[in-house]
Amino acid sequence: MKRFLVLLLLLLGAYAGQSQKRISLLTCGTGHELYSLFGHAAIRITDPAVGTDEVYNYGTFNGFEENFEIKYLRGKLLYYLAKETFPDFLQTYVAEGRSVQEQVLRLDATAAQKVYEALETNLLPQNAAYKYDFLYDNCATRIRDIVPAALGSSYQVGGADSIPYRTFRNSIDDYLAPRPWQKFGIDLLLGRPVDQQVSPITMQYLPDYLRSGMAHSRYAGQPVASAPEIILPKTVREKHPPDWPLDLFLVLLGVNVILWTANVSGAAEVMSRSVILITGMLGCLVVFMWAGTDHQACSDNWNFLWMLPTGIVGAFLRGSLFRKYALLAAIGLVAALVVHWTGIQQLPFKTGWPLAVVLAINYGMIYRRSLA
Numbered sequence: 166m167k168r169f170l171v172l173l174l175l176l177l178g179a180y181a182g183q184s185q186k187r188i189s190l191l192t193c194g195t196g197h198e199l200y201s202l203f204g205h206a207a208i209r210i211t212d213p214a215v216g217t218d219e220v221y222n223y224g225t226f227n228g229f230e231e232n233f234e235i236k237y238l239r240g241k242l243l244y245y246l247a248k249e250t251f252p253d254f255l256q257t258y259v260a261e262g263r264s265v266q267e268q269v270l271r272l273d274a275t276a277a278q279k280v281y282e283a284l285e286t287n288l289l290p291q292n293a294a295y296k297y298d299f300l301y302d303n304c305a306t307r308i309r310d311i312v313p314a315a316l317g318s319s320y321q322v323g324g325a326d327s328i329p330y331r332t333f334r335n336s337i338d339d340y341l342a343p344r345p346w347q348k349f350g351i352d353l354l355l356g357r358p359v360d361q362q363v364s365p366i367t368m369q370y371l372p373d374y375l376r377s378g379m380a381h382s383r384y385a386g387q388p389v390a391s392a393p394e395i396i397l398p399k400t401v402r403e404k405h406p407p408d409w410p411l412d413l414f415l416v417l418l419g420v421n422v423i424l425w426t427a428n429v430s431g432a433a434e435v436m437s438r439s440v441i442l443i444t445g446m447l448g449c450l451v452v453f454m455w456a457g458t459d460h461q462a463c464s465d466n467w468n469f470l471w472m473l474p475t476g477i478v479g480a481f482l483r484g485s486l487f488r489k490y491a492l493l494a495a496i497g498l499v500a501a502l503v504v505h506w507t508g509i510q511q512l513p514f515k516t517g518w519p520l521a522v523v524l525a526i527n528y529g530m531i532y533r534r535s536l537a
Contacts, residue, residue: 185214186277187269190308190390191254192376194264194399195340199347201263202340204372206305209251209267210281220254221284222247224304226297240459244297246287246307255397262401268379268390276316276384283315300333300359300462305375309366316384323381324365325374333359333462334511336371342405345516349410352513353447354454356466360511414519421523425530437527438480441494444524445476467510470501471521488535495528 193205208221225247236242258265272280286292297303313320330336334352337359341348369375379390417440424433452474454463473479479490498521505512514521 185212186274186281187211188272188277188280189267189269190376190379191220192266192268192372192393193258194266196261196263197401198261199344201261202344206308206372206375207254208280208284208308210284211251218251219248220251221288222249222254222304223295223307239457240296240298240463242297243294244304245293245295246284247293248288258397262399263397264395264399265397266376266393267396268376268393270312270379270384270389271387271391272316272384272389276319279315280312283311287311296459298461300370303370305372306370309369309375309378312382319385320389321383322366323378323383325368325377326365326381327377328363328365328368328374330363330368332362332511333367333370336363336368340371345406345408345410349513349516352516353468353472354451354466355462356455356464356468357510358464359462360508408516411516411519414517414523418519418523421526425526430534433530437531440520440523440527441473441476442480443476444472444520445474445478445480448472448474448476465510467501467504468512470497470504471512471524473497485535488532491528491531491535495525495532498524498528 187210189209189211191207191209193207195202195204205224207223209219210221211218223246224244226242226244255265270277270280295302295307309322313322330339334355337355338348338352341351365378369378376393380388380393382389421433421436421440423429424436448469451466451468451472454460455466455469473494475490476494479487479494482490501512502514502521504510505514
């Protein structure tokens, strides 16, 4: 009888320990650095029975990995699920002045245990690594997908309640607003996939919208998430600087017009060739990010029509070859405008239109002068 009571107490203790697991979604605000401009998400599990308070974080990578920079550029860098204590996790956001919100998930003991076991399985060395994809496989989408996978049909994924964006590109541009140069550069390197229309589910690739989607998700017919609680307020405020790329391109346009109209042909030609060379180098980068990397968002990129990779050679052509190149380049620029206006792909002409005008003027003047 005594042994039976001891066994019963052990079983009850184990059940009680299991039932005290509390699972919550952590969503972290944006920061100053480029990598932090889209926020972050993680799962927190506390277990008072054993005194643990841990965070499961899908956003870690090995910065000391061999050929780290090359793998990162080519989209081949592996990210990992890692586990750390909540105080250590929170300290990073205290130091960076970023906010952290928490939504407790209303899960019974069995459901909480299933999510915990799914995370622990993902944490195994053979499962922890995954190839990060900004739109389709990141810290937010992993959490969006693992909870319903663990809980099955009893869990219904909710959609974000307010979608102010029509496409992935719209949302990316908005988050990059505090970084105008990076915004122009990234917009240039992103291809047609980011012009796909977002849905209330796909929008949850961003942590802010994962939080909204979790608020509308249901488990066993009931709302699964509590109201978000701010556990760390944001202390760093983002400033929105002027659109420096647009300003620079406008200055470039003004100087270009002055040089051609003032008939300063030598300086105008040097500028023309310089612009053709620089845009050619950017075009090579566009093609490399499309064909030479695993970044899905950079594929099928029609920016090469006006950022002609052949510019790295065309800038040094002479005579009739230069005239023929200018004519073909002008056709490519018109084609790029058609692609943009017809909605095949949104090219970065909102900021880059003065640069497009500079190219058009240069191609026209090169062609005209070569006929003289």
